[in-house]
Amino acid sequence: MVKVAVLTDSVASLPETILGELDIHWVAYYIHRGQEVLRDLITIQRDEFLRWLATAKILPTTASPGPGDYLSVYHELAHSGMKEIVSIHITSKASGAYQAAKIAQSMAQEQIPGVRIEVIDTRNVSLCQGWMVIEAARAALAGKSLDEIVALVKQMIPITKMIQTGDTLRYLYMGGRIGMAQHLIGTLLNIKPLIGLEDGVIVALGTARSRAKAYQMMADMVETAVGRMGKIKIAYVHAGALQEVEKIKQLIEERMSVVEWLFAELSPALAVHSGPGTAGLCYFPVE
Numbered sequence: 001m002v003k004v005a006v007l008t009d010s011v012a013s014l015p016e017t018i019l020g021e022l023d024i025h026w027v028a029y030y031i032h033r034g035q036e037v038l039r040d041l042i043t044i045q046r047d048e049f050l051r052w053l054a055t056a057k058i059l060p061t062t063a064s065p066g067p068g069d070y071l072s073v074y075h076e077l078a079h080s081g082m083k084e085i086v087s088i089h090i091t092s093k094a095s096g097a098y099q100a101a102k103i104a105q106s107m108a109q110e111q112i113p114g115v116r117i118e119v120i121d122t123r124n125v126s127l128c129q130g131w132m133v134i135e136a137a138r139a140a141l142a143g144k145s146l147d148e149i150v151a152l153v154k155q156m157i158p159i160t161k162m163i164q165t166g167d168t169l170r171y172l173y174m175g176g177r178i179g180m181a182q183h184l185i186g187t188l189l190n191i192k193p194l195i196g197l198e199d200g201v202i203v204a205l206g207t208a209r210s211r212a213k214a215y216q217m218m219a220d221m222v223e224t225a226v227g228r229m230g231k232i233k234i235a236y237v238h239a240g241a242l243q244e245v246e247k248i249k250q251l252i253e254e255r256m257s258v259v260e261w262l263f264a265e266l267s268p269a270l271a272v273h274s275g276p277g278t279a280g281l282c283y284f285p286v287e
Contacts, residue, residue, distance in 0.1 A: 004140040004149055005082040007073060009065065009097050010040040011090050012130040013237065013267045022137035025077065027069050029097075029269035033060040040269040049268035050240040054276045062269045064090075064097040070104035071111075078112045084146040087119045088133050088153060091200035094125065118150050123200035127235035127264050127282035128160045156284055163205060163221055164237065164280025165192050165214040194218065211244065211279070218281060219251040226256070226285045233260040234283035239271040244279035252281070259286050 007025045008014075014024065029040040031049075038044040038060075053059075070087065077085055087105070092098040098121040105117045122129045132153045139149045192214040194205040205221065208214035226232055234252060236245035245263060252258065266274060 002082075002140050003084060003143065004146050005077045005085045006133060006137040006140055006149075007070075007077070007085055007087045008129065008133045009090055010267050011095075011097075011125065011270050012088075012133050013126050013264050013270060014130045014133065015262065015264055018134060018262070022134065022141065024133055024137050025073060027065045027073055029065060029267070030063040031060050031269055031272065032063065038268070040267050044268050046265050046268060046271070047240075050271060050276045053271060060272055062272050064095045064100055067100045067103040067107065070101045071107050074104060074108045074115065074117060075112060078108075078115045083115055085115065085117045086136055086140075086146060086149050086153070087117060088129065088136060089119065089121060090125050090129055091123045091197065092121045093123070093200035094202070116146060118146060120150065120153050121200070122153070122160075123157055124160055124162065124197060124282075126162060126266060126270060127237050127262075128162045128197070128284075130235065130264065131160055131233065131282060131284060132156050160282065160284040161196060161225065162237075162280065162282045163194060163196050163218045164274065164278055165194050165208070165211065165218070166239075166275055166278040212247075215244075215248050215251055215279075218248060219255055222252060222281070222283060223255050228255060229257045231257045231259050231286050232283045233286055234258055234281055235262050235264050237264050237266060237278075237280050237282055239266045239274055239278040240276045241279045244277070245281075248279060248281060 010026055010028045028042050031038040087101050089098040089101055101119045105119050108117055122132050136149050136153050139152055192208045192211055194214055194217060195202055196205045206217060208217055236249050238245045
């Protein structure tokens with residue numbers, strides 16, 4: 001029996017097959033679309049949402065799960081016999097999920113005192129957060145202790161990197177998630193911005209005059225970070241742009257030694273902020 005349960009948020013955007021194979025538990029974000037309250041990947045799915053988003057004149061808003069949402073799952077896991085839980089969340093600098101989970105952790109200490117819960121702020125998003133969840137779940141299945149799993153995730157936080165691009169920063173700007181890339185808003189329409197995260201905050205990484213150039217820059221950045229043919233695990237992440245990330249994959253595999261890769265599509269709660277057509281990658285170096 002697995003000794004440590006692994007819990008995350010829907011915005012980790014993990015493919016359903018991985019969630020099932022690794023016994024990963026997750027809590028859905030909220031999407032407020034007019035008077036509708038949708039649950040990320042429960043009452044709204046990726047394809048349907050992206051088709052609508054491309055036509056939206058007013059963006060929906062998103063909200064992290066509340067303490068009660070996390071506490072409910074902590075109780076469910078405890079009821080199933082789990083005595084230890086690692087709760088892994090999107091950067092606290094862009095969302096309230098980590099804070100909500102910490103409140104739920106405090107409540108759980110009183111309500112289910114026999115269960116130990118560790119809550120982690122990944123300072124990351126998307127499949128960067130997702131990779132930490134995957135590796136934690138694999139460690140749990142291998143029988144690693146809660147302390148070992150927490151240490152593993154914390155080691156990954158500073159070395160797991162995201163780079164993404166799209167046709168516009170409009171969605172990030174309108175959603176208030178533009179971070180330190182604010183100055184790119186005024187760039188010409190034919191300029192493709194590249195963004196990443198540093199210590200949990202969105203930052204500008206550069207601009208290119210075409211998607212092809214942007215993808216070359218991504219490959220350059222990964223090679224600079226880990227060296228020619230360096231070993232990495234990588235997720236090619238997109239929002240309705242599978243053909244675009246296939247192009248990125250080809251460029252990366254010409255330069256890097258890819259130990260493991262996967263395609264992943266952003267959940268609706270993240271696609272709200274990046275917009276349709278987003279393409280990028282999340283990677284970390286491995287020994």
